[in-house]
Amino acid sequence: MTGSRTRQQILLHAARLFGRHGYYGTTTRDIADAVGIRQPSLFYHFSAKHQILAELVDADLRQTMGRLAQAESFDTSWAERFHFFLAASSRDYLTLPYDARGYYSDAIFTEPEFQDQRLEIERFHKRTQQLVSAGVDAGEFLGVDPVFIQRAITGLQFEGMRERETNATAPVSERPLQLSDFILRAVLSDPARLGAVRAATESRLDAVDRG
Amino acid sequence: MTGSRTRQQILLHAARLFGRHGYYGTTTRDIADAVGIRQPSLFYHFSAKHQILAELVDADLRQTMGRLAQAESFDTSWAERFHFFLAASSRDYLTLPYDARGYYSDAIFTEPEFQDQRLEIERFHKRTQQLVSAGVDAGEFLGVDPVFIQRAITGLQFEGMRERETNATAPVSERPLQLSDFILRAVLSDPARLGAVRAATESRLDAVDRG
DNA sequence: GTCTATATTCCGATAGAC
DNA sequence: GTCTATCGGAATATAGAC
Numbered sequence: 001m002t003g004s005r006t007r008q009q010i011l012l013h014a015a016r017l018f019g020r021h022g023y024y025g026t027t028t029r030d031i032a033d034a035v036g037i038r039q040p041s042l043f044y045h046f047s048a049k050h051q052i053l054a055e056l057v058d059a060d061l062r063q064t065m066g067r068l069a070q071a072e073s074f075d076t077s078w079a080e081r082f083h084f085f086l087a088a089s090s091r092d093y094l095t096l097p098y099d100a101r102g103y104y105s106d107a108i109f110t111e112p113e114f115q116d117q118r119l120e121i122e123r124f125h126k127r128t129q130q131l132v133s134a135g136v137d138a139g140e141f142l143g144v145d146p147v148f149i150q151r152a153i154t155g156l157q158f159e160g161m162r163e164r165e166t167n168a169t170a171p172v173s174e175r176p177l178q179l180s181d182f183i184l185r186a187v188l189s190d191p192a193r194l195g196a197v198r199a200a201t202e203s204r205l206d207a208v209d210r211g
Numbered sequence: 212m213t214g215s216r217t218r219q220q221i222l223l224h225a226a227r228l229f230g231r232h233g234y235y236g237t238t239t240r241d242i243a244d245a246v247g248i249r250q251p252s253l254f255y256h257f258s259a260k261h262q263i264l265a266e267l268v269d270a271d272l273r274q275t276m277g278r279l280a281q282a283e284s285f286d287t288s289w290a291e292r293f294h295f296f297l298a299a300s301s302r303d304y305l306t307l308p309y310d311a312r313g314y315y316s317d318a319i320f321t322e323p324e325f326q327d328q329r330l331e332i333e334r335f336h337k338r339t340q341q342l343v344s345a346g347v348d349a350g351e352f353l354g355v356d357p358v359f360i361q362r363a364i365t366g367l368q369f370e371g372m373r374e375r376e377t378n379a380t381a382p383v384s385e386r387p388l389q390l391s392d393f394i395l396r397a398v399l400s401d402p403a404r405l406g407a408v409r410a411a412t413e414s415r416l417d418a419v420d421r422g
Numbered sequence: 423g424t425c426t427a428t429a430t431t432c433c434g435a436t437a438g439a440c
Numbered sequence: 441g442t443c444t445a446t447c448g449g450a451a452t453a454t455a456g457a458c
Contacts, residue, residue: 022318106233107231152393159316175359
């Protein structure tokens with residue numbers, strides 16, 4: 001993410017405060033205090049409070065959509081594609097200092113100033129549902145409702161974000177594979193495949209890290 | 212829930228608005244407009260805005276804790292107890308006109324005026340984790356992290372509440388068993404048991420309905 | 423780029439008439 | 441039990457000095 005050091009600090013602390021107290025529960029004064037500047041100084045870097053959240057969501061959606069494209073590009077089973085996507089995009093919580101994925105279902109995006117984000121989130125949700133549908137059609141997944149699964153992912157990632165922002169001792173490094181294992185166990189027609197699927201994801205994540 | 216008709220209308224519309232826009236994103240004027248009264252008239256029925264949310268949470272926690280006690284009282288396997296609790300407490304979304312379960316992880320409860328609710332929610336989370344741990348110790352469940360499972364339930368129910376409040380066409384009647392099946396499939400050591408476990412829950416829910 | 427000072431709007435809550 | 445009128449405080453955002 002580009003911008004001056006102060007600008008990055010604003011994004012970092014805003015993401016953490018939004019995660020703890022929500023968008024409306026966080027004031028521009030709270031953000032400024034966390035950064036160590038006065039409240040009006042925020043408006044030199046951002047034209048409005050909602051621009052801060054919009055930029056956080058845009059950056060995260062770009063990365064998450066990239067993870068989806070990366071997963072789809074693998075020449076492998078739907079189970080491995082899905083598991084990799086879930087683990088990799090969840091793991092991005094760890095490597096990014098801030099993350100707004102948990103807001104993907106938030107009612108905040110019904111506000112007119114967030115229309116661009118709402119439309120992009122809808123596209124992302126649709127593509128996630130298509131990934132699940134493909135696995136169902138191929139017989140790899142049980143006849144689950146793709147909309148339910150997509151909403152389950154959103155709920156689990158929202159809760160994961162909350163856990164990171166509200167619980168300093170959260171064992172966050174285990175969560176990405178816990179989450180992807182949890183969802184795959186719930187949808188796989190043959191749960192015995194999970195061990196191999198997980199191993200494939202681990203080797204792909206290692207490859208991504210090295211290259 | 213006791214109280215005059217207007218008081219019940221306030222609780223109903225407040226729950227829906229909190230679900231759509233969050234606690235801070237909902238103003239007392241929004242609630243009053245939905246009920247069809249003027250904003251100060253709210254304060255004849257409730258001494259403060261936070262008393263509205265507190266009452267919603269108290270009523271829901273009473274019911275949910277009752278479901279947990281009911282599930283624990285059954286002389287059966289941990290899988291059947293857990294599945295019944297998840298389906299029954301999720302189904303309460305349908306029979307109650309309003310519900311605040313989705314807020315159980317909300318940062319709002321770190322505010323001092325919600326201390327009572329925070330402590331009761333912590334007790335509820337602990338008991339849920341104990342139910343999962345018992346199933347793990349008995350070998351019925353995989354060696355999952357009870358804290359992760361409890362947070363997963365919270366995330367899934369939060370998303371379920373959001374779906375009900377933001378999507379008028381949501382197929383909400385299927386969600387309770389979808390949710391309990393989803394979680395049980397993810398934790399059962401022997402996934403083949405799910406059919407029987409689900410059947411047991413369905414017959415228990417029928418029995419509960421008949422009295 | 424950050425500051426002080428302040429405009430403006432909005433929110434929760436109270437007072438008192440009916 | 442609901443209303444009109446309004447208070448006090450807090451929130452976002454702007455103006456202009458440094």
